Amino acid sequence: MADTLIRPLPAGSGPAAEAGSAQPAGAAPSARRRVRRLGPGRRIPFARALGPVLLIAAWSLASATGRLDPRILPAPWSVVNTGIQLWNSGTLGPDLAISLQRAGEGFAIGLVAGVALALVAGLSRIGAALIDGNVQINRALPILGMIPLFILWLGIGETFKITIIAMAVYIPIYINLSAALSAIDQRYVELAETLGLSRGEFLRHVVVPGALPGFFTGLRLGVTGSWLALVVVEEVNATSGLGYLMYQQATYGLIDSVVVGLAIYGIWGFASDLIVRLIERRVLSWRRTLAG
Numbered sequence: 001m002a003d004t005l006i007r008p009l010p011a012g013s014g015p016a017a018e019a020g021s022a023q024p025a026g027a028a029p030s031a032r033r034r035v036r037r038l039g040p041g042r043r044i045p046f047a048r049a050l051g052p053v054l055l056i057a058a059w060s061l062a063s064a065t066g067r068l069d070p071r072i073l074p075a076p077w078s079v080v081n082t083g084i085q086l087w088n089s090g091t092l093g094p095d096l097a098i099s100l101q102r103a104g105e106g107f108a109i110g111l112v113a114g115v116a117l118a119l120v121a122g123l124s125r126i127g128a129a130l131i132d133g134n135v136q137i138n139r140a141l142p143i144l145g146m147i148p149l150f151i152l153w154l155g156i157g158e159t160f161k162i163t164i165i166a167m168a169v170y171i172p173i174y175i176n177l178s179a180a181l182s183a184i185d186q187r188y189v190e191l192a193e194t195l196g197l198s199r200g201e202f203l204r205h206v207v208v209p210g211a212l213p214g215f216f217t218g219l220r221l222g223v224t225g226s227w228l229a230l231v232v233v234e235e236v237n238a239t240s241g242l243g244y245l246m247y248q249q250a251t252y253g254l255i256d257s258v259v260v261g262l263a264i265y266g267i268w269g270f271a272s273d274l275i276v277r278l279i280e281r282r283v284l285s286w287r288r289t290l291a292g
Contacts, residue, residue: 048274074256079263082256091245096264099230099242102158103268106165107226113166114173114222115215121174122181123207132178139171143229147236161233168229172221180214181207213287216280223272227265 044050056076062068063075070078086092117135120127143164154160184206192202234243242261249257 048270048277052270071255074259078256079259082254083260083263086245086257086260092260095240095242095245098240099234102161102233102241103165103226103230106162106229107169107223109162110166110169110222110226111173111219114170114218115177117170118174118177118181122178122211128178135171135174138167139175143168144232147232151236156237161238164233165226165229168225169222172225173215173218176214176218176221177211180211183214184210212284216276216284219280220273220276223276224269227269227272231265 059068059073060076063070063073068075074082083092117131121131121135122128146167147164150160150163154163188206188210189202192206197205230241231243234241235247238244238247242264246258246261249261
């Protein structure tokens with residue numbers, strides 16, 4: 001029997017090529033399927049400031065057209081002029097400095113307390129049993145309702161004011177940080193044990209990366225809580241501070257000065273939240289999230 005020589009078919013030949021060449025002339029190739037975008041879209045420059053700017057623009061338009069009664073809410077330019085007058089007269093500057101000092105001291109104490117309690121409760125079963133229940137009870141008690149009790153305990157001096165601010169700060173930091181620690185995947189812990197990581201390496205490579213997102217969320221809420229508590233404590237038998245100045249001006253019906261104080265509180269809150277966001281974005285640059 002004669003040997004049969006089998007040669008490979010040249011490229012572009014064969015049944016598949018013939019079937020492909022059988023397509024009618026002029027038929028367009030199938031279009032690539034478009035991917036549906038489900039995210040929030042591209043980032044908008046200065047997006048955080050867009051809302052406040054639009055709000056101020058609407059406020060200015062309503063004041064300029066006479067649709068907004070100045071006895072209810074004065075015009076923005078009137079508020080700015082009043083703020084300049086209070087600053088030049090030496091009334092506003094010292095009160096701002098005292099308020100910032102109170103808020104800073106209370107925030108620092110609350111930050112340290114919240115982080116320390118969350119670490120103990122999040123990394124230890126015994127710590128969670130001893131701490132978490134008490135913090136949850138404290139969280140359920142309204143801070144405003146506890147003010148009379150703290151006045152009886154601490155008086156109406158600076159210790160009382162800083163304590164209330166610290167309480168408003170440590171609770172959200174503890175809640176969010178302890179929740180982030182509890183949510184760390186158990187498989188990461190088992191992997192760290194398998195690799196023989198030390199306690200310090202475990203904290204650095206597993207605990208810290210897993211807990212940082214929750215920590216920054218609590219930090220933002222804690223910063224906001226410090227400003228809210230500051231407003232309250234400075235209107236309780238205070239003799240200085242921005243809240244005291246607002247209360248005194250309201251007594252004489254000077255609504256422009258009251259709005260100046262509210263605007264300053266709003267600027268402080270917006271600026272502090274922006275700073276925390278920038279730090280969070282820098283520290284957590286390894287994450288890819290919807291926020292970008």
